[in-house]
Amino acid sequence: MIFTAEQIAALVGGTVEGNASVQVSTFAKIEEGVPGAISFLANPKYEHFLYETKSSVVLVNRDFVAQQPVEATLIRVDNAYETVAKLLTMYQSMQQKKTGVSERAYVSESAQVGEDCYIGPMACIGENVKIGRGTAIYPNVVIDDNVTIGEDCIIYPNATVYHDCKIGSRVTLHAGVVIGADGFGFAPTADGYEKIPQIGIVTIEDDVEIGANSCVDRSTMGTTIIRRGVKLDNLVQIAHNVDVGANTVMSAQVGVAGSAKVGEWCMFGGQVGVSGHLSVGARTQVGAQSGLNNSSIVREGGKVLMGYPAVEHKLFAKQAAAWKQLPDLLKEVAELKRQLEEMKKDN
Amino acid sequence: MIFTAEQIAALVGGTVEGNASVQVSTFAKIEEGVPGAISFLANPKYEHFLYETKSSVVLVNRDFVAQQPVEATLIRVDNAYETVAKLLTMYQSMQQKKTGVSERAYVSESAQVGEDCYIGPMACIGENVKIGRGTAIYPNVVIDDNVTIGEDCIIYPNATVYHDCKIGSRVTLHAGVVIGADGFGFAPTADGYEKIPQIGIVTIEDDVEIGANSCVDRSTMGTTIIRRGVKLDNLVQIAHNVDVGANTVMSAQVGVAGSAKVGEWCMFGGQVGVSGHLSVGARTQVGAQSGLNNSSIVREGGKVLMGYPAVEHKLFAKQAAAWKQLPDLLKEVAELKRQLEEMKKDN
């Protein structure tokens, strides 16, 4: 698909500066620009690339003032970053969607598959599974018995959904995701551990995206729940009985232990850990690699937390600064001690 | 399946209090009770739910004294938590087991599959594989050549077992587990790294359960070994040549580096790391996110460890308390210094 700068400006409500008839057919980062590509400049840090880029068109904010001559055609918009996201979405929606059920897939006779679904080769769809219209199940995915999946979902290759779990609409599960494996529950005995059966399920609400090789365990009873709009990155672990609030975002390799409750609109950096049974308030932000384990700090919500164990961001900054001075502090205290001894002697 | 309170009491050696003929057919958490469900109360923290629950039957400890009127029928037992685990196990064992080898599976001609096995569609069973009776291999599992698997194992979808590995009986591997990938061994050269072939295997003894997307690498020579009764949670990494002792339990995202030896009956919290070649004594307990790297601390066993690097729990608690006071300490030392200078001047 080829568009002129003028056509794109009309599409996004922008104004053209430069050659309005120049044509573009792809996207490129501004620092990797090529002729025929459209780029964007949102972060002022990257401004110098604007004067060298080979891209034919660059989206900039309406109030941007160039400090040097620019070869590319500019399109001025209210928010260059948001506009490029919209254009990318339009670009991707024009890609051809896969449809049809492969003869090489295994679909049980009792399964119900909606209209306009794609089921790829080697996918396995168990007994009584219900799949809503427009959903795509990629090759080698396994959907076990009695699972229900809503409309317009995408489940990428080699993902697994265990029996009885419920998945909403517009949910994306990336490759290797495992939904509904047994929660980690064992009762100690004299000889070893006895398994506590995990007869609950996992519920994933609408508009959730879960990254590659992440795991959400089924609950002991009832349901583990990932609420509306949650986004989990790759290799995230959500243990049994956990409740993740709407629109919460977790970066890669985060782990949430059993029965924890995470409020809505939280943001967790990578490799964060949350203790079992903890209740984390809404809009809590947590720095990468931090560990949440103190209910009195986390339950209120709205805080920016950091460290292990995590404390409020400002306290952490002070602690980290003090930590750097710790070796000097030791020396200083020893010196004070020496001086004091001397003074005592003198007195 | 429907049972009366009376029938359940007889089954578990309990005594009924209330309507003995009320019927239940499922389980529910006490706070999510519904008519027709059985719940339990073990943790006194949840007692207030007992007075509101909609569950028809609640298991309580024999010595429990209600503080308010209770609508549900009570069944008193010696240990409500253990009893519910037993009931869950009975409930699950009544679920229909899958059996039979799917025509859509690939089973090599030289493979031996025991009686009453289940092999799901798209599973691949390599040359000379031996599978004991009653074992279930779910769809899209890959068992490579010369692997032996004992009796009554369950291997969930999309798991992989590399060639020559040995798996005992009553072993559960959850979805996406990888057993026997090459250990991470490379020798540096001037141009890059040369791979050190990993010709050993992985041995998994009886009664082991391994969580979704966890990895156990094959050894360079000999075997990586996961001993009897070990339970690993999801996304755990066990490197080559590691030896995990019987009945040790590791929570999600734990990583054990190469050639480490972990004693029996250890318990590791989530995201714990163990350094290569370390020997961790039996019955060591490690707090979440801690890092074990000091042989003199970990080798003895029987300790509760915490922190990075991990130290004994009590010392960690003192350090963590001191850590909180660190910014104040800096100020205090500066103040002492100032006062001392002043006194010197005065003298």
Add this chain to the structure above:
Amino acid sequence: MIFTAEQIAALVGGTVEGNASVQVSTFAKIEEGVPGAISFLANPKYEHFLYETKSSVVLVNRDFVAQQPVEATLIRVDNAYETVAKLLTMYQSMQQKKTGVSERAYVSESAQVGEDCYIGPMACIGENVKIGRGTAIYPNVVIDDNVTIGEDCIIYPNATVYHDCKIGSRVTLHAGVVIGADGFGFAPTADGYEKIPQIGIVTIEDDVEIGANSCVDRSTMGTTIIRRGVKLDNLVQIAHNVDVGANTVMSAQVGVAGSAKVGEWCMFGGQVGVSGHLSVGARTQVGAQSGLNNSSIVREGGKVLMGYPAVEHKLFAKQAAAWKQLPDLLKEVAELKRQLEEMKKDN
């Protein structure tokens, strides 16, 4: 295959000491030696095993001087460790390689598969995929549309490569690896998050090995790149737009956040985290569980870093030592304060 000590010595340029005609057919660790096996002694710590080993042949360094009588035949070489790596490689190259395209695989008509390739049962090869000669695609692997793969690669079971990604030659992807899942990019709105399409790809250069269940995300635009000779262990996360320099090695469970750039010849211990947009200089070594987030410390390269946030190794050692003394330090400062007060009173 059976070799005499003499034949092996000729093969590796070594000299025999003891029975030159003794035969071996396998490898064993020196502490697990069995008759008919060859072992090696490189680390002096293991010397005592030499005097007890049941192995028939042991490789030792040319300058090794035995302190006790040795039963095994010795072969003296310049570097016992390197020699055993070579022998292992020879041993493994003699194993029969799988070839041929399984009738149970799904290979799209537009895919091009080179000579001497292996494509296992249930593997799925999408439209316009190109696979170079000698490459092995194990069972249940999914290669999506338009992917190109070079020569002599090995892709183990249940791995997934998303559409359009480019993989070089002699690349190994272990089981469960996911290449090219969407980068984690969402723009907040009033109602939730809007997905930013990830239309870039992943490029993996020659001689890269990626461990089981690791993930490399596709870039927003352009490409995420894993350069020549990189080795990633299991469960590693590489986010979108990241650039990993040639011959860099990352241990298990490392996470590198979006748009970070890691120089060549770096070495990261397990569970290390790297912040987004950070640039890490070449030959940086990072201790396990450390967190890199400070550009002024990491950009130069050539350093040994440790801690959270990571600092230079020597400073970390001092901090860790001070950390141990922290509870005592608190007491000491309190005591100094008391003494000072007393002296003031006395003055």
